[in-house]
Amino acid sequence: xxxxxxxxxxxxxxxxxxxxxxxxxxxxxxxxxxxxxxxxxxxxxxxxxxxxxxxxxxxxxxxxxxxxxxxxxxxxxxxxxxxxxxxxxxxxxxxxxxxxxxxxxxxxxxxxxxxxxxxxxxxxxxxxxxxxxxxxxxxxxxxxxxxxxxxxxxxxxxxxxxxxxxxxxxxxxxxxxxxxxxxxxxxxxxxxxxxxxxxxxxxxxxxxxxxxxxxxxxxxxxxxxxxxxxxxxxxxxxxxxxxxxxxxxxxxxxxxxxxxxxxxxxxxxxxxxxxxxxxxxxxxxxxxxxxxxxxxxxxxxxxxxxxxxxxxxxxxxxxxxxxxxxxxxxxxxxxxxxxxxxxxxxxxxxxxxxxxxxxxxxxxxxxxxxxxxxxxxxxxxxxxxxxxxxxxxxxxxxxxxxxxxxxxx
Numbered sequence: 001x002x003x004x005x006x007x008x009x010x011x012x013x014x015x016x017x018x019x020x021x022x023x024x025x026x027x028x029x030x031x032x033x034x035x036x037x038x039x040x041x042x043x044x045x046x047x048x049x050x051x052x053x054x055x056x057x058x059x060x061x062x063x064x065x066x067x068x069x070x071x072x073x074x075x076x077x078x079x080x081x082x083x084x085x086x087x088x089x090x091x092x093x094x095x096x097x098x099x100x101x102x103x104x105x106x107x108x109x110x111x112x113x114x115x116x117x118x119x120x121x122x123x124x125x126x127x128x129x130x131x132x133x134x135x136x137x138x139x140x141x142x143x144x145x146x147x148x149x150x151x152x153x154x155x156x157x158x159x160x161x162x163x164x165x166x167x168x169x170x171x172x173x174x175x176x177x178x179x180x181x182x183x184x185x186x187x188x189x190x191x192x193x194x195x196x197x198x199x200x201x202x203x204x205x206x207x208x209x210x211x212x213x214x215x216x217x218x219x220x221x222x223x224x225x226x227x228x229x230x231x232x233x234x235x236x237x238x239x240x241x242x243x244x245x246x247x248x249x250x251x252x253x254x255x256x257x258x259x260x261x262x263x264x265x266x267x268x269x270x271x272x273x274x275x276x277x278x279x280x281x282x283x284x285x286x287x288x289x290x291x292x293x294x295x296x297x298x299x300x301x302x303x304x305x306x307x308x309x310x311x312x313x314x315x316x317x318x319x320x321x322x323x324x325x326x327x328x329x330x331x332x333x334x335x336x337x338x339x340x341x342x343x344x345x346x347x348x349x350x351x352x353x354x355x356x357x358x359x360x361x362x363x364x365x366x367x368x369x370x371x372x373x374x375x376x377x378x379x380x381x382x383x384x385x386x387x388x389x390x391x392x393x394x395x396x397x398x399x400x401x402x403x404x405x406x407x408x409x
Contacts, residue, residue, distance in 0.1 A: 002233035006300040008325040010238050011274050013286030015219030016065045017311040017324040019226060023050060024063035024309030025326050027226035035225045036218060038175030045070050046214045048222070053312045056321025062310035067215040164192040164203050171221065180228050183293060184221045191288040194263040216285055223289055230328055236301065237294040239271035240287070245278040256280045261287050269297045275319035286324075304338060305329040362390065368397060370405040377406070 005025075007018065023029055029050060037043055046069050053064045162170075167188050171181050192203045199206065227235065242265070245256045257265060258280060264287035273281055290297075307328040315322050332338060369377075381392045392408070399405040 002331050003231045004234040004236055004300070004303055004329060004331055005227060005230065005232045006303070006327045006329070007235065007237045007290065007294070008327070009240055009282070009286070009290065010271065011320050011323060012241055012281030012313070013290060013324055014283040014313060015216060015223065015285030015289060016067070017313050018286060018289055019219050019223045020050065020063045020065040020311030021309045021324045021326040022223060022226035022230065022311070023065065024311060025230065025307045025328050026309070027229045031229055032222050032225055035176055035180070036222060039170055039221070040173065041170045042214060042217060046218055048218055055312050055316065055323050058321065060310060060321045060323060062312035062323045064312040067218045069214040163206060164188055176221070176225065177228060180221070180224050183224045186292040187220050187224070187288050190264060190292045191260070191284055194260045194284065194288070197263050198259040219285055220289065232328065234295050235293040236296045237290045239269045239297055240265070240290065241273040241281045242270040243273040243277055243279060243281045245280070257282065258284070260284045264288055264291055277317055277320065302332045302334040303329040304332050364409055366407055366409040368399065368405055368407055370399050370403060372406070380408070
């Protein structure tokens with residue numbers, strides 16, 4: 001039967017965390033790099049590497065992905081907290097990319113729409129997201145202490161502001177398989193639709209930097225490619241967490257989920273944040289990956305796990321591990337019996353039968369007796385024991401029309 005990937009995003013989701021979980025589950029990083037290098041428009045602009053980290057109070061081992069870019073930008077002024085300090089999200093929350101790390105968000109939006117907007121946002125979440133995203137020329141700098149955290153450096157002055165059509169053409173011109181191309185474009189289409197809705201415009205007029213940023217391209221296309229390398233046919237996902245909190249930008253206080261993420265949540269089952277975590281837990285890239293690829297949300301279908309992986313964000317939360325988990329496995333028939341390949345006979349205990357004891361299988365025969373003379377039961381029982389039955393017994397039963405009867409075994 002088909003192979004599935006079940007993503008446990010109960011603690012949040014970001015593009016870098018999803019990619020890291022798939023690499024941790026066995027997707028080869030070298031093959032992912034090789035596939036991404038076929039995208040000629042960004043060749044030479046990025047590099048990717050992983051490290052082993054430990055998250056949560058239980059020190060859960062996980063893989064962390066780092067994407068570096070040749071583009072650099074000057075840091076924005078430190079944002080100011082306005083309300084209760086917010087905790088939480090991922091390197092991707094630049095609306096596409098949060099960098100979470102115990103401190104504050106650094107989003108840098110820069111979307112360029114065909115109508116003229118010039119916003120300069122500065123979000124500060126206590127989550128150390130390092131988002132760099134552009135929203136019709138909005139410039140957010142989040143340093144989300146949070147969840148998913150990559151240190152990506154992008155030069156906003158040298159980055160091309162790509163729209164959905166540009167990105168689609170880049171993907172189509174690559175050497176990736178048709179499956180990877182189509183699913184990658186589905187993810188970017190989801191995000192482009194959300195951004196257009198948030199800004200009250202159309203997809204062709206949204207030139208969104210976050211989707212065109214190198215780390216977002218690598219996270220998104222790399223995740224789809226990793227699924228292919230693992231042989232995955234279907235993606236399933238847990239409920240996504242709906243967190244709470246506020247961040248201050250130059251336009252005032254804004255609640256989380258951020259606008260594009262909230263738009264992506266439409267139609268997706270949500271659940272509470274783990275242990276009341278505050279701040280941005282799901283980033284736009286994480287939400288768009290799951291919305292575009294997941295067949296179901298909630299519990300997975302019956303399947304036999306064969307591999308698993310954990311992808312880490314940057315932030316360390318006080319009450320839960322900041323990770324995305326993925327389980328790879330094969331679909332199974334819910335009525336089928338699966339033999340445990342790891343089963344071995346249990347050692348004998350002190351109360352076990354003598355070593356010279358033999359074990360044999362026996363059959364139990366039974367019949368329902370209705371309207372039978374009770375005096376015949378004893379006679380039949382004796383005959384059965386004479387003919388080799390190990391035991392014979394009767395059990396009261398109730399037949400149709402509520403008549404009393406017996407079951408002979």
